[in-house]
Amino acid sequence: MKPSIILYKALPDDLKRRLEEHFTVTQVANLRPETVEQHADAFASAEGLLGSSEKVDASLLAKMPKLRAASTISVGYDTFDVDALNAKNILLMHTPTVLTETVADTIMALVLSSARRVVEVAERVKKGEWTKSIGPDWFGVDVHHKTLGIVGMGRIGLALAQRAHFGFGMPILYNARRQHQEAENRFQARYCDLDTLLKESDYVVLVLPYTQETHHLINAEKFAIMKSSAIFVNAGRGPVVDEEALIAALKNGEIHAAGLDVFEKEPLPVDSPLLTLPNVVALPHIGSATHETRYGMAACAVDNLIDALNGNVEKNCVNPQVMK
Numbered sequence: 171m172k173p174s175i176i177l178y179k180a181l182p183d184d185l186k187r188r189l190e191e192h193f194t195v196t197q198v199a200n201l202r203p204e205t206v207e208q209h210a211d212a213f214a215s216a217e218g219l220l221g222s223s224e225k226v227d228a229s230l231l232a233k234m235p236k237l238r239a240a241s242t243i244s245v246g247y248d249t250f251d252v253d254a255l256n257a258k259n260i261l262l263m264h265t266p267t268v269l270t271e272t273v274a275d276t277i278m279a280l281v282l283s284s285a286r287r288v289v290e291v292a293e294r295v296k297k298g299e300w301t302k303s304i305g306p307d308w309f310g311v312d313v314h315h316k317t318l319g320i321v322g323m324g325r326i327g328l329a330l331a332q333r334a335h336f337g338f339g340m341p342i343l344y345n346a347r348r349q350h351q352e353a354e355n356r357f358q359a360r361y362c363d364l365d366t367l368l369k370e371s372d373y374v375v376l377v378l379p380y381t382q383e384t385h386h387l388i389n390a391e392k393f394a395i396m397k398s399s400a401i402f403v404n405a406g407r408g409p410v411v412d413e414e415a416l417i418a419a420l421k422n423g424e425i426h427a428a429g430l431d432v433f434e435k436e437p438l439p440v441d442s443p444l445l446t447l448p449n450v451v452a453l454p455h456i457g458s459a460t461h462e463t464r465y466g467m468a469a470c471a472v473d474n475l476i477d478a479l480n481g482n483v484e485k486n487c488v489n490p491q492v493m494k
């Protein structure tokens with residue numbers, strides 16, 4: 171008999187078929203308590219779980235006593251209580267690498283659009299305000315050859331450094347849990363402590379995972395030490411930044427502008443003060459959102475679940491130690 175799994179995200183037809191070749195699949199819309207209640211038998215018998223962007227915590231695991239592996243269609247796994255998974259020897263699989271280059275492209279788009287005010291001035295053109303040759307009130311600031319500070323020199327940080335170094339001639343500072351030899355050798359990136367990076371960078375880009383350690387890592391104190399001309403970009407996770415402090419820093423001129431793909435609360439509430447600030451480019455968490463990359467992530471997550479339920483954790487497993 172095929173193992174049963176719960177699928178909580180829509181998949182392209184061919185990937186759904188691939189999943190069905192291996193598993194008996196129950197598709198649900200989300201993992202809310204009322205959904206779990208409605209499909210109680212399917213959750214009770216499921217050995218696998220596949221989807222993204224929903225909380226997977228101890229209370230959900232209590233309803234899934236047979237669960238052996240969860241596979242998220244994302245590289246970030248902050249929606250999972252990993253300790254609770256570990257306590258029950260449940261494998262967690264994720265999708266690194268397949269999205270790295272696409273997310274780095276999105277970050278460059280945020281850097282460029284914030285610096286050159288692309289969204290703001292394009293809106294002005296659409297409103298018919300381009301009636302004569304433009305003056306300084308339409309100007310932006312340069313990106314090329316300015317100093318880029320990357321907080322989180324992992325896979326995506328490295329792909330960003332490559333673009334910034336070769337494409338834009340930007341000197342690179344970085345902070346991470348450990349030094350990154352490849353970034354230093356290939357892109358002359360310089361490791362420094364967080365405060366030095368914040369003080370010296372023209373562009374500060376966060377590409378960090380959300381953990382207890384990174385919660386509100388960037389707060390009022392940190393904005394205060396950035397250059398008043400600094401452009402701040404967050405493409406990691408929203409709660410790494412104290413959003414109220416960010417709004418205050420933008421309003422008070424402590425920093426110049428921000429490009430944001432992630433927010434403390436997503437979707438970003440329509441009454442967020444961020445949406446009233448002309449010096450903010452706000453994107454709806456589109457870091458990896460191209461047709462090609464989202465397909466690649468879903469395919470990777472399907473393969474990951476097949477691998478995990480067959481005891482193969484060589485690739486893409488967050489907690490292979492639970493197999494021992």
Ligand SMILES: NC(=O)C1=CN([C@@H]2O[C@H](COP(=O)(O)OP(=O)(O)OC[C@H]3O[C@@H](n4cnc5c(N)ncnc54)[C@H](O)[C@@H]3O)[C@@H](O)[C@H]2O)C=CC1
Nearest residue numbers: 246322323324325326346347377378379383405406457458
């Ligand atoms: N906006 C979006 O759509 C996307 C956002 N992301 C986010 O980007 C994150 C990074 O992805 P990857 O580069 O693939 O991960 P990675 O694991 O390769 O890199 C993470 C980096 O963060 C550093 N780091 C972790 N905690 C730190 C701390 N407390 N202080 C300083 N550095 C710290 C690590 O040392 C490492 O250099 C993901 O965890 C996810 O949250 C990822 C993909 C898309």
Ligand SMILES: O=C(O)C(=O)CO
Nearest residue numbers: 243244245246457458
């Ligand atoms: O993969 C992730 O972690 C995302 O945020 C979406 O691509």
